[in-house]
Amino acid sequence: MNILVFVKRVPDTESRIRINPQTRSIVEEGINFIISPFDEYAVEEALRLKEAKGGSVTVVTVGPDEATATLKKGLAMGADEAVLIKDDLKETYDGLRVARIIAAFVAKKHPGADLLLFGKQSVGADNSQVPSMAAELLGWPQANVVTKLEIEGGQGVARREIEGATERVAFSLPAVVSAQKGLNEPRYETLKGIMAAKRKVIPVVTLAELGLTNDDVAPQVDVVAMELPAARKAGAIIPGLPEEAAKKLVELLRQDAKVI
Amino acid sequence: MILVFIETREGKVKKSSLETLGEAKRRAAELGLRVAAVIAGASVDCFDPDIYARGADAVFLLENPALAQYSAQGFAIALHALVVDLKPAAVFIAATEMGKDLAPRLAARLGVAVASDCTKVEVKDGRLLYTRPVYAGKAYLSIRLKATPQVATLRPNVFPLFSAPGAAGEVVKRAAAIPDDAVKGRVVEVVKGAAEELDVTEAAVIVSGGRGMKAPENFVLLKELAAAIPRAAVGASRSAVDSGWIGHEHQVGQTGKTVSPSLYMAFGISGAIQHLAGMSSSKVIVAVNKDPEAPIFKVADYGIVGDLFQVIPALKDELKKAFAE
Numbered sequence: 001m002n003i004l005v006f007v008k009r010v011p012d013t014e015s016r017i018r019i020n021p022q023t024r025s026i027v028e029e030g031i032n033f034i035i036s037p038f039d040e041y042a043v044e045e046a047l048r049l050k051e052a053k054g055g056s057v058t059v060v061t062v063g064p065d066e067a068t069a070t071l072k073k074g075l076a077m078g079a080d081e082a083v084l085i086k087d088d089l090k091e092t093y094d095g096l097r098v099a100r101i102i103a104a105f106v107a108k109k110h111p112g113a114d115l116l117l118f119g120k121q122s123v124g125a126d127n128s129q130v131p132s133m134a135a136e137l138l139g140w141p142q143a144n145v146v147t148k149l150e151i152e153g154g155q156g157v158a159r160r161e162i163e164g165a166t167e168r169v170a171f172s173l174p175a176v177v178s179a180q181k182g183l184n185e186p187r188y189e190t191l192k193g194i195m196a197a198k199r200k201v202i203p204v205v206t207l208a209e210l211g212l213t214n215d216d217v218a219p220q221v222d223v224v225a226m227e228l229p230a231a232r233k234a235g236a237i238i239p240g241l242p243e244e245a246a247k248k249l250v251e252l253l254r255q256d257a258k259v260i
Numbered sequence: 261m262i263l264v265f266i267e268t269r270e271g272k273v274k275k276s277s278l279e280t281l282g283e284a285k286r287r288a289a290e291l292g293l294r295v296a297a298v299i300a301g302a303s304v305d306c307f308d309p310d311i312y313a314r315g316a317d318a319v320f321l322l323e324n325p326a327l328a329q330y331s332a333q334g335f336a337i338a339l340h341a342l343v344v345d346l347k348p349a350a351v352f353i354a355a356t357e358m359g360k361d362l363a364p365r366l367a368a369r370l371g372v373a374v375a376s377d378c379t380k381v382e383v384k385d386g387r388l389l390y391t392r393p394v395y396a397g398k399a400y401l402s403i404r405l406k407a408t409p410q411v412a413t414l415r416p417n418v419f420p421l422f423s424a425p426g427a428a429g430e431v432v433k434r435a436a437a438i439p440d441d442a443v444k445g446r447v448v449e450v451v452k453g454a455a456e457e458l459d460v461t462e463a464a465v466i467v468s469g470g471r472g473m474k475a476p477e478n479f480v481l482l483k484e485l486a487a488a489i490p491r492a493a494v495g496a497s498r499s500a501v502d503s504g505w506i507g508h509e510h511q512v513g514q515t516g517k518t519v520s521p522s523l524y525m526a527f528g529i530s531g532a533i534q535h536l537a538g539m540s541s542s543k544v545i546v547a548v549n550k551d552p553e554a555p556i557f558k559v560a561d562y563g564i565v566g567d568l569f570q571v572i573p574a575l576k577d578e579l580k581k582a583f584a585e
């Protein structure tokens with residue numbers, strides 16, 4: 001199986017977010033960047049499929065040179081190849097733009113791919129857009145938010161989470177699948193993997209090489225403002241023994257807050 | 261026109277779709293637009309007439325045998341044709357699991373971007389302005405969409421219902437054209453959760469447990485507490501989930517679910533930044549923790565410093581009394 005895994009460089013979930021009101025974007029200074037956590041499940045699933053069925057795993061990212069570190073993480077976990085699709089625009093929050101780049105890349109460079117694996121959501125943009133959009137642009141089926149995946153002879157069955165239930169989605173290959181926590185337990189990089197990743201030459205593909213014009217990838221999302229949420233104030237500690245405190249709390253929730 | 265996709269499950273309209281319809285109605289009124297609802301299925305013979313009272317001026321019934329089960333491809337093809345025909349200014353879809361699966365696929369087919377998981381929609385200078393959380397709610401983004409139609413998904417549990425009792429409207433049946441070989445993946449089975457639990461994203465009240473719960477069997481305490489409150493669900497921190505005490509579909513936080521219930525109660529949760537990210541937009545937060553320095557108290561409206569194993573039973577008794585009144 002020829003599997004491509006799309007990974008994104010995102011701020012560490014530990015990060016405190018600061019905003020530059022002029023640029024309406026986050027201040028990147030002092031932020032540690034990581035592979036988007038859901039993308040790790042995607043890489044792991046690709047490696048397991050390859051181990052079971054043979055083939056190759058290529059990790060791909062759309063981003064600036066710094067995103068090479070994210071690809072190295074995928075290589076260190078065990079991916080065979082990595083590709084950087086060079087795109088210097090900062091986060092645009094526009095999933096269509098990225099999906100267009102990815103679809104063009106697949107069509108041009110990997111038309112024989114069997115499976116595209118994604119994270120269910122990039123932590124940060126929190127869009128949950130790119131996998132479905134890429135699938136549509138390629139005309140392939142999709143299974144998102146997947147916690148179990150089985151592939152057999154050109155067909156796939158995925159378990160996908162919905163509210164209070166799970167769905168089984170059956171599809172034919174080639175297909176797009178996005179990973180949810182629970183799909184697997186991502187492996188740690190090995191020292192050998194890290195060393196091999198260090199040495200690996202990562203090819204760079206430009207947007208022009210993919211036949212994309214500036215118009216094709218012009219963001220359609222116009223960021224008007226970016227703000228921090230209103231800070232929550234610490235409220236009252238309710239004193240007393242558990243029984244007294246519980247009684248008082250219920251009273252406050254009913255009469256003051258009126259939420260129950 | 262603003263077109264609203266109405267999600268049905270076993271023939272029942274999802275509440276989050278009605279919330280979305282309500283918001284469409286309020287914004288459409290400001291813009292001087294009509295609101296149309298669209299329901300898709302193999303044959304949509306009966307639908308809830310309440311839909312007019314909830315904001316629809318017209319209802320389109322999109323029918324094709326291929327729409328009997330949900331498939332992102334089939335639904336996107338059918339909706340795309342309707343959108344091309346009706347030329348709405350915007351398409352609103354509830355940001356449910358189905359909505360999040362479908363909206364981007366439809367948008368890509370239309371060649372437009374999506375505003376995902378919006379928590380506020382306004383009309384400014386005669387145009388729609390969408391506000392949505394990013395970085396799991398550590399920041400809020402206000403965006404405009406440059407292309408038409410504008411596709412937006414609206415977060416469940418955030419927008420109030422619209423109500424115009426007795427309102428009526430028109431019904432239009434449409435046969436959807438879906439080529440036989442166009443749908444290459446579809447839902448073949450829906451497996452319900454054991455007790456048909458309410459999902460945390462749809463709950464009005466969440467009682468959440470962390471590592472302080474100590475053991476999986478203690479989550480029964482929270483289940484009982486939730487059972488004592490209408491529309492309540494059980495949530496959890498990642499530590500509790502990773503310890504295997506409860507399924508990960510209950511996880512709240514940056515890599516779990518982002519929730520905005522009216523009331524969020526955290527028991528034995530310290531308040532790590534990734535957890536706070538997922539629940540800080542709750543209307544009222546209650547924290548029960550034995551450590552008075554726990555960061556969760558910094559965001560809690562009400563706190564009890566104490567042993568959760570004593571507080572939970574007492575709370576359950578008090579709530580039962582309160583609801584019995």
Ligand SMILES: Cc1cc2nc3c(=O)[nH]c(=O)nc-3n(C[C@H](O)[C@H](O)[C@H](O)COP(=O)(O)OP(=O)(O)OC[C@H]3O[C@@H](n4cnc5c(N)ncnc54)[C@H](O)[C@@H]3O)c2cc1C
Nearest residue numbers: 470471472497498499513514515516528529530535550568
């Ligand atoms: C990439 C990444 C993503 C993450 N995503 C998430 C996420 O989505 N959601 C999430 O929750 N976390 C997430 N985390 C983990 C997060 O950093 C914390 O480790 C986690 O939230 C801690 O869970 P906790 O509060 O239950 O446990 P702890 O931090 O161990 O806190 C337990 C609390 O229970 C209290 N306690 C103990 N016994 C009692 C008692 N008898 N009565 C009352 N109180 C008691 C203690 O005082 C303590 O405050 C993520 C971490 C990473 C690295």
Ligand SMILES: Nc1ncnc2c1ncn2[C@@H]1O[C@H](COP(=O)(O)O)[C@@H](O)[C@H]1O
Nearest residue numbers: 006007062118119121122127128129130
């Ligand atoms: N710039 C990018 N480069 C590579 N993959 C991406 C990029 N942005 C998003 N993705 C993939 O799409 C998934 C969903 O992202 P999003 O739609 O932004 O929530 C991510 O988990 C990645 O797998």
